[in-house]
Amino acid sequence: MQPSSRVAPALLSLASLGLALAGPAAAAELPATTAAVLAGGCVNCHGPDGRAQGAIPPIGGLDEGYLRARLLAFRDGRDAPGSVMTRLMKGHDTDQIEALAKWFARGGTR
Amino acid sequence: MSGLSRRQMLGSLAAGGAALALPAIVRAGAGSARVVIVGGGFGGATAARYLKRHAPQLQVTLVEPAPRFHTCPFSNLYLAGLRSWDSLGHGFEGLRAAGVEVIHARAEDVDARRRNVRLSTGQTLGWDRLVLSPGVDMRWDALAGYDEAASQLAPHAWKAGPQTQLLRRQMEAMEDGGSFVMVIPDNPFRCPPGPYERAAMVAHYFKRHKPRSKILLLDAKDNFSKKGLFQQGWKALYGDMIEWVGLADDGRVTRVDAGTLTVETAFGQIHKAAVLNVIPPQKAGLIAERAGVVDASGWVPVKAENFETRQVAGIYALGDATLAAPMPKSAFVANTQAKLAAATIAADLLGQAPPAALFTNTCYSLIGPDYGISVAGVYGAAEGRIVERPGSGGVSPGTADAAFRAAEAAHGASWYAAICADIWGAG
Ligand SMILES: Cc1cc2nc3c(=O)[nH]c(=O)nc-3n(C[C@H](O)[C@H](O)[C@H](O)COP(=O)(O)OP(=O)(O)OC[C@H]3O[C@@H](n4cnc5c(N)ncnc54)[C@H](O)[C@@H]3O)c2cc1C
Numbered sequence: 001m002q003p004s005s006r007v008a009p010a011l012l013s014l015a016s017l018g019l020a021l022a023g024p025a026a027a028a029e030l031p032a033t034t035a036a037v038l039a040g041g042c043v044n045c046h047g048p049d050g051r052a053q054g055a056i057p058p059i060g061g062l063d064e065g066y067l068r069a070r071l072l073a074f075r076d077g078r079d080a081p082g083s084v085m086t087r088l089m090k091g092h093d094t095d096q097i098e099a100l101a102k103w104f105a106r107g108g109t110r
Numbered sequence: 111m112s113g114l115s116r117r118q119m120l121g122s123l124a125a126g127g128a129a130l131a132l133p134a135i136v137r138a139g140a141g142s143a144r145v146v147i148v149g150g151g152f153g154g155a156t157a158a159r160y161l162k163r164h165a166p167q168l169q170v171t172l173v174e175p176a177p178r179f180h181t182c183p184f185s186n187l188y189l190a191g192l193r194s195w196d197s198l199g200h201g202f203e204g205l206r207a208a209g210v211e212v213i214h215a216r217a218e219d220v221d222a223r224r225r226n227v228r229l230s231t232g233q234t235l236g237w238d239r240l241v242l243s244p245g246v247d248m249r250w251d252a253l254a255g256y257d258e259a260a261s262q263l264a265p266h267a268w269k270a271g272p273q274t275q276l277l278r279r280q281m282e283a284m285e286d287g288g289s290f291v292m293v294i295p296d297n298p299f300r301c302p303p304g305p306y307e308r309a310a311m312v313a314h315y316f317k318r319h320k321p322r323s324k325i326l327l328l329d330a331k332d333n334f335s336k337k338g339l340f341q342q343g344w345k346a347l348y349g350d351m352i353e354w355v356g357l358a359d360d361g362r363v364t365r366v367d368a369g370t371l372t373v374e375t376a377f378g379q380i381h382k383a384a385v386l387n388v389i390p391p392q393k394a395g396l397i398a399e400r401a402g403v404v405d406a407s408g409w410v411p412v413k414a415e416n417f418e419t420r421q422v423a424g425i426y427a428l429g430d431a432t433l434a435a436p437m438p439k440s441a442f443v444a445n446t447q448a449k450l451a452a453a454t455i456a457a458d459l460l461g462q463a464p465p466a467a468l469f470t471n472t473c474y475s476l477i478g479p480d481y482g483i484s485v486a487g488v489y490g491a492a493e494g495r496i497v498e499r500p501g502s503g504g505v506s507p508g509t510a511d512a513a514f515r516a517a518e519a520a521h522g523a524s525w526y527a528a529i530c531a532d533i534w535g536a537g
Contacts, residue, residue, distance in 0.1 A: 033453045033465035036164070040449035041470025041488075044442055045521070047528040048535060054524030055517070082507040082514065084472055084486050084521070091488025091502025096468075
């Protein structure tokens with residue numbers, strides 16, 4: 001588990017307050033700066049804000065559920081055998097995948 | 111003022127909605143905090159753009175001598191004749207449009223105590239945070255006979271520029287049936303798969319224009335990045351044109367005679383070349399030494415969680431200049447290190463919590479126009495060390511059909527376009 005998912009109780013209540021205002025979300029949402037760092041590795045291939053620059057497909061603005069499902073499938077080896085995506089997603093945990101799905105569903109910006 | 115009270119003050123000012131650039135306010139009563147970045151290559155230019163993105167009020171100054179930066183990535187494709195020289199060049203208009211101040215000068219010296227940097231123009235810039243991404247310099251004292259003058263006869267072409275163009279001209283002038291000899295250093299060096307991609311790209315050119323020529327790789331080590339995949343690809347596309355000699359078979363070169371284009375190995379074998387490409391051992395760019403952030407290895411030790419240098423607080427270092435094993439010295443990694451450092455510096459100056467470290471790498475290598483391979487890795491920081499995330503990474507499958515290799519060749523081109531747009535693009 002990531003340290004970031006063990007949020008101190010006081011912070012947790014603050015966070016859930018914010019989330020209650022922002023709408024339903026997972027309890028362990030990663031901070032925006034951490035999500036930005038995570039997404040930084042993706043845009044090197046998928047283009048700024050996930051706008052493709054060639055053969056690698058676009059990911060900016062895709063449906064959040066679709067993104068989550070594909071990232072999990074890559075990670076669990078159920079999709080595109082041998083793909084670089086599998087090799088990369090195996091290094092990401094569920095919280096990180098959650099943050100990435102949200103980030104790119106919003107169009108690749110916070 | 112102590113770090114803590116300063117941080118608290120920044121935080122409370124930020125909460126009060128004051129301008130974001132607080133340290134300069136604290137110090138001078140006006141203006142904004144300044145981050146100076148040395149080097150407009152993969153690490154430095156990324157850091158500049160992302161600092162502006164995270165904290166638009168910051169004053170971000172990028173110092174880079176070249177008006178256009180030419181990338182090492184894809185310079186092997188230029189040698190092959192698959193890319194024009196101009197297509198490797200990237201200007202700084204996009205960064206200027208993003209609000210980065212770009213000064214075309216060389217940073218000559220750093221005063222870490224007074225927090226300033228002196229430029230070749232005579233100008234001195236003060237900074238609140240300094241970021242160094244100067245890339246590598248050659249160690250001219252490390253390989254007997256190979257100094258800067260020798261590189262005019264036997265180019266390294268390991269910085270994209272006149273050296274790369276010189277090597278291409280030598281390949282064009284070489285007669286069919288000649289021998290292209292490459293001298294390859296031990297780890298660590300810039301771009302671990304680079305020499306082996308270069309061998310393939312030179313072979314691509316020879317196959318079409320000088321098919322009787324040979325390529326001899328003299329290597330100071332027994333293993334190299336994507337070795338199995340490279341050897342398989344070389345064989346498939348170029349037959350016996352490329353011969354690789356590792357350390358165990360006396361591949362380590364100990365002396366270069368650039369005048370006669372000969373090299374001598376550890377056990378005294380002499381090899382004569384028609385074109386001699388010597389990639390010497392390397393170290394962090396000189397400015398890192400001037401700033402006092404290198405250690406005895408010649409590289410810059412950094413904190414794994416944010417790439418601040420271990421030697422001097424407030425100075426960050428990125429990319430090839432750093433000691434960042436197990437990450438390779440690649441453009442991709444320099445870019446993700448820069449994104450972490452930029453987010454960290456912005457958070458620090460804004461009094462916010464720092465981001466968690468995560469680094470990504472993928473190096474695509476081209477063996478032929480429709481034959482690409484890749485190596486990938488994901489890294490984090492744990493207990494002050496950089497660690498590969500368990501289960502992640504690895505190379506392309508050893509058995510794959512032509513369509514898979516062609517897809518990875520196309521992905522490599524797509525990667526290059528994406529990372530260059532991310533760094534130097536219109537934004
Ligand atoms: C042949 C070859 C092929 C490669 N292919 C790939 C690839 O396919 N993929 C990949 O990921 N990586 C590749 N690389 C590696 C990649 O080039 C480097 O890892 C990357 O450039 C490192 O970025 P950097 O910011 O550390 O240095 P650089 O990108 O070299 O930038 C350093 C900049 O700092 C400037 N500078 C230095 N000193 C000063 C000073 N005192 N004042 C001001 N400016 C200064 C320099 O002018 C330069 O512009 C390749 C390398 C080679 C040699």
